[in-house]
Amino acid sequence: GENVEQHPSTLSVQEGDSAVIKCTYSDSASNYFPWYKQELGKGPQLIIDIRSNVGEKKDQRIAVTLNKTAKHFSLHITETQPEDSAVYFCAARGHRGSYIPTFGRGTSLIVHP
């Protein structure tokens, strides 16, 4: 099955700095890579996703890059704000019967004002 590794587990930045979270996956057939943000006391929320036919996708201050050859993808947040503080999960959808995504173990991002 699919295996997703996510680093770092904790990331602390100053407001205004950039933050980068990296993930690797094992199943070369995976073709969909979503990122979820989980705020305290809430469920994960999709913030951006990328499909395997695209190398990069941007949405305002967040961007995701995908390197299929190396089997890794990254989340980039620019001009971080305190409200970006949350746990971020990457996921990869491998080839299982019902296409359930496999999640990374999460990155706790702390943005200091």
Place this chain on the structure above:
Amino acid sequence: DTAVSQTPKYLVTQMGNDKSIKCEQNLGHDTMYWYKQDSKKFLKIMFSYNNKELIINETVPNRFSPKSPDKAHLNLHINSLELGDSAVYFCASSLDAGGSPLHFGNGTRLTVT
């Protein structure tokens, strides 16, 4: 207008008891899921239903029994609760079982004493 709602939000109970968690989605989605999030934030799929039919049943003890009376509801019943069942349980839904994005509820924190 909560899209995926689960009740209760908190559940404290003693070992050996039986408890249920309810989930409802008003998004018109065909597929629903139960995830377990442990103390280290790891998200693990437990079950998935598509149009009331069970399609994914991970290696979860038989004490856990999901039930989907219709495609908008997926409940989770747990028998003979154990200390290790303490976790946050998330219900989620997606448009279909083909890998569309997940929409999570805000979780039920289960504490077994």
